[in-house]
Amino acid sequence: MKKAISMKKAISMKKAINMKKVQALKSPGFAKSGKALPFNLILIAAVCLGIFLALCVGKYPVSFSASLKIVFYNILGWQGDWDTMTENVVMGLRLPRVLSAVVIGASLSISGATYQGVFRNPLVSPDFLGVSAGACVGAAIAILLGFHSLAIQAFALAGGILAVALTTLLPRLLRSRSAIVLVLSGVIVGGAMGSIMGLLKYIADPTTQLPAITYWQMGSVANINFRSLAYVLAPMAVSMTVLLGLAWWINILSLGEKDAQALGANVAQLRGVTILCATVLTASSVSISGTIGWVGLVIPHLGRMLVGPDNRRLLPASALLGGLFLLFADTLGRTIAKTELPLSIITGLIGAPFYAWLLYKNHTRLS
Amino acid sequence: MIYQVENISFAYPGSSRTIYRNCSFELKEGEILSILGPNGAGKSTLLNSLIGILKPQKGNIFLAGRNIRSLTEKEIARQIGYVQQSHNPVFAYTVLDFVLMGCASTKNLFSRPAKEDHARALHILEMFHIVHLADKPYIYLSGGEQQQAMIARAVIHQPKVLLFDEPTSHLDYGRQMITLRMIKKLAAEGYAVILTTHNPDHVLLLGGKVATMEYEGHFSIGGAGDIITEPRLAGIYQAQLHLLDIEELDRTACVPPKL
Numbered sequence: 001m002k003k004a005i006s007m008k009k010a011i012s013m014k015k016a017i018n019m020k021k022v023q024a025l026k027s028p029g030f031a032k033s034g035k036a037l038p039f040n041l042i043l044i045a046a047v048c049l050g051i052f053l054a055l056c057v058g059k060y061p062v063s064f065s066a067s068l069k070i071v072f073y074n075i076l077g078w079q080g081d082w083d084t085m086t087e088n089v090v091m092g093l094r095l096p097r098v099l100s101a102v103v104i105g106a107s108l109s110i111s112g113a114t115y116q117g118v119f120r121n122p123l124v125s126p127d128f129l130g131v132s133a134g135a136c137v138g139a140a141i142a143i144l145l146g147f148h149s150l151a152i153q154a155f156a157l158a159g160g161i162l163a164v165a166l167t168t169l170l171p172r173l174l175r176s177r178s179a180i181v182l183v184l185s186g187v188i189v190g191g192a193m194g195s196i197m198g199l200l201k202y203i204a205d206p207t208t209q210l211p212a213i214t215y216w217q218m219g220s221v222a223n224i225n226f227r228s229l230a231y232v233l234a235p236m237a238v239s240m241t242v243l244l245g246l247a248w249w250i251n252i253l254s255l256g257e258k259d260a261q262a263l264g265a266n267v268a269q270l271r272g273v274t275i276l277c278a279t280v281l282t283a284s285s286v287s288i289s290g291t292i293g294w295v296g297l298v299i300p301h302l303g304r305m306l307v308g309p310d311n312r313r314l315l316p317a318s319a320l321l322g323g324l325f326l327l328f329a330d331t332l333g334r335t336i337a338k339t340e341l342p343l344s345i346i347t348g349l350i351g352a353p354f355y356a357w358l359l360y361k362n363h364t365r366l367s
Numbered sequence: 368m369i370y371q372v373e374n375i376s377f378a379y380p381g382s383s384r385t386i387y388r389n390c391s392f393e394l395k396e397g398e399i400l401s402i403l404g405p406n407g408a409g410k411s412t413l414l415n416s417l418i419g420i421l422k423p424q425k426g427n428i429f430l431a432g433r434n435i436r437s438l439t440e441k442e443i444a445r446q447i448g449y450v451q452q453s454h455n456p457v458f459a460y461t462v463l464d465f466v467l468m469g470c471a472s473t474k475n476l477f478s479r480p481a482k483e484d485h486a487r488a489l490h491i492l493e494m495f496h497i498v499h500l501a502d503k504p505y506i507y508l509s510g511g512e513q514q515q516a517m518i519a520r521a522v523i524h525q526p527k528v529l530l531f532d533e534p535t536s537h538l539d540y541g542r543q544m545i546t547l548r549m550i551k552k553l554a555a556e557g558y559a560v561i562l563t564t565h566n567p568d569h570v571l572l573l574g575g576k577v578a579t580m581e582y583e584g585h586f587s588i589g590g591a592g593d594i595i596t597e598p599r600l601a602g603i604y605q606a607q608l609h610l611l612d613i614e615e616l617d618r619t620a621c622v623p624p625k626l
Contacts, residue, residue: 120457248479251464252471255456262418262451264444264472309458312479 039307043320047102050324054098054331060089071095100224101330102323104289105299107236107281109322110315112296113303114243114278117250117311118271119179122304126282126296129186129275133193134163135286140200140213152216153228153287160283163189168275177268179257218342219292221330232284239277239284240319246274247311254311292343294351295322301358325350368432369446369527369559370394370417375426376584377409377416385584386412390426392578392588394561396527399554399575400588402563403595405604408580410563411452414532417561419443431527444472448521448558452532454513459504462497462516463488469520484523491519511542518549522558529553531562535569547572567595567608567621579603595621 055067062070066082070090073080080087111126127133138159142152170185171177204210243250249270252260260267282296303318326343329350333341372392378385386409394400402410415421417428419435428435431446448469456465466488467480474480480488492498495515500508505516514534521529531550535543547569554560554575564570570577571591578588581603587594600608600621611620 117458122457245477248474249471249476251458251460252468254458255454255468258415258420259451259454261420261440262444262447262449263468264441266440270476304458309460310464 040316040320043317043324047320047323047327050327051098051102054101054327055090055094057331057335058089058094060085062086062090066090096225096229097221097330098327100221100229100288101326103229103233103236104221104285104292105295105322105324105326106319107240107285107322108292108296108326109299109303109318110240110243111278111281111285113300113311113314113318114250114274115296116300117254118274118278119183120254120256121183122301123297124183125293126278127286127291128183128190129167129279130163130189130193131160131279131282132286132291133190133197134166135160135283136217136291137193137196137200138162139216139287139290140197140204143209143212143216144200144204149223150228150231153231156287156290157232157283160286161279163193164275164279164283177257179271215342216290217344219290219344219347220340220342221289221326222334222340224288228288232288235280236284239280242277243274243281244315246270247315250274250311250315251309254309289343292326292347294344294347294355295326298351298355298358299325301355305358305361368393368395369430370561371429371432372417373427373429375416375423375428377412377421377423379412387580387586388584390578390586392576394528394559394576396557396559397554399550399560399562399573400578401570401573401575401591402561402578402580403565403567403570403603404563404580405565405582408582408603409584410565410580411532413580414449414530414561414563418447418449418530441472444526445524446527448518448524448526448529450514450517450521450529450531450534453537454517456506459506461501462492462503462505462508463501465505465516466492466520466523469523473524488519488523491523492516495519510537511539511545514538514542514546522553526558528559528561531560533563533565535564535566543569567600571595571619571621595619 052064052067052071055071056062056064066086067090069080070082070087074087074091108126112124115124115126115128116122135156136159138155138157139152141159142155147155167186167189168182170188171181174181201210201213204213249265252263252265253267253270253274255263257267260270285292299322300314300318303314303321306321307313307317326347329343329346333343333346370393372390375390376385376388390413392400402413404410412421416423419428419438419440422436430438430443433442435443460468463485467484469488470480470484489498489501492501495518497512497515497519500512500516505513508516514537518529529550534546534550538546550560550562551573560575562573574591576588577591577594578586579594579599580586587599595610597608597610600606600610607624609622609624611622612618613620
């Protein structure tokens with residue numbers, strides 16, 4: 001303990017910090033952050049490879065080299081010698097949905113990891129504040145009013161954001177800053193939205209509108225085109241950038257309100273910004289693809305297993321893993337059967353057993 | 368003067384019970400203030416007021432000459448290192464990452480710990496003899512190790528005051544003594560130290576200023592010799608306690624009678 005006597009001086013004396021000695025300690029923090037970058041590079045390479053593989057497979061097979069050529073020639077504006085049919089399949093049909101799957105998977109995963117950190121609960125999914133339920137109501141109203149694609153997207157986005165606004169209104173009315181009140185408020189709003197959804201389905205035309213609503217709820221990236229993706233890309237990019245920038249502060253929020261404040265965090269402001277960004281990511285995703293379950297819940301767990309709980313490493317890793325996972329799920333969904341399977345069915349079929357496996361792997365830690 | 372507390376009173380909203388009433392004290396660098404009281408007397412509430420989490424309804428708290436009401440969370444945290452009673456993070460952050468979070472008050476939004484902060488954190492862990500735990504998840508440490516990591520986190524940003532909420536309550540006897548010795552050393556190095564405890568003997572061991580809190584919100588402060596008296600202890604704890612001068616140890620001890 002004697003060494004500790006001169007601690008205050010030593011802390012303030014820069015000379016006392018022997019960098020070489022410190023590095024020789026081979027701290028895990030350095031090691032992990034060193035490992036995280038190559039790990040992310042491997043994931044980026046896997047996502048790129050996955051994108052081109054996904055472009056090849058389907059009812060109309062395209063060779064790997066052809067898909068690669070078509071994409072790069074189109075980006076560079078060059079003319080190729082392939083037939084229009086192949087180009088339409090790759091550029092018109094597959095590329096938008098493949099990119100959408102990656103972007104939506106990444107968004108839902110970052111959003112899930114953020115919510116789990118901010119609410120200190122690894123069981124929280126990105127739609128627990130009522131985003132998905134609200135988006136479903138918005139989309140269902142648009143379908144009942146006879147609107148199509150972009151209008152449905154706009155209604156879903158508005159519905160999702162309105163639901164979260166309602167969720168955050170209740171704690172404000174109660175003048176409570178407690179995270180539990182916010183979560184309970186999310187349960188209330190989600191429940192109410194569920195009932196409204198039931199009513200809308202009940203009054204929907206059973207031959208045209210009801211299947212459209214049900215199909216929308218199951219989630220799909222099949223009908224997404226570059227235009228609809230472009231509308232949500234900017235808010236998604238801004239939200240992702242902000243969350244990646246605040247990753248270390250999400251760690252601090254995850255220590256709990258009191259501890260975070262004692263450490264100097266403006267809890268209300270930080271929580272507000274992170275929830276807003278995570279909500280924009282989820283609402284933007286759901287608005288173009290419909291509800292897609294499991295991704296935002298399971299992927300952050302997988303990320304924590306691979307890179308640890310530090311959000312500086314977890315958020316980028318989750319984004320890449322989520323993109324890869326949804327890309328795989330979508331490719332499987334359109335190739336496994338004669339008719340395409342909705343995304344939520346695939347993500348559920350993979351996600352549920354995978355989550356059970358994660359639970360089995362970590363059961364000692366959890367108990 | 369680090370702390371200047373003037374006549375503060377606090378009651379939780381909607382509650383008729385005043386937790387503390389007309390509480391005043393001053394604290395300089397290097398001084399120790401032990402807040403003594405039974406469980407539920409409001410010691411933690413007072414600490415939460417001193418770090419600005421709870422706002423007293425009456426009176427003022429000045430931290431390094433500035434009214435705490437006018438300070439941001441960051442400005443308050445810059446001056447204070449806070450060691451909680453117990454801590455259960457949900458996620459398994461490593462000890463190093465946990466200690467680095469103590470730098471938050473020195474960082475802007477969107478910034479994160481730099482290499483120098485990593486170096487300083489490792490240096491402090493080395494001084495606390497827990498550098499071998501840097502890689503271990505904080506949640507898997509023993510109570511004593513967790514507390515050392517928490518003290519390391521509290522001093523990393525070089526604050527002026529250290530606040531300990533029941534620093535010995537979860538520790539075995541040996542660890543209690545280590546912690547009390549460490550608190551004394553930190554005060555000797557110039558930190559102003561405020562701690563809460565329900566053990567009068569620990570207060571006698573530490574010396575310095577002593578404040579007592581009772582259920583009725585009554586707050587008294589003074590030197591250990593003036594405040595720790597048998598009648599007062601009997602009033603606080605509703606139990607008979609004896610103060611014995613032990614010549615061999617050159618100290619006064621507080622002991623209960625035979626059961």
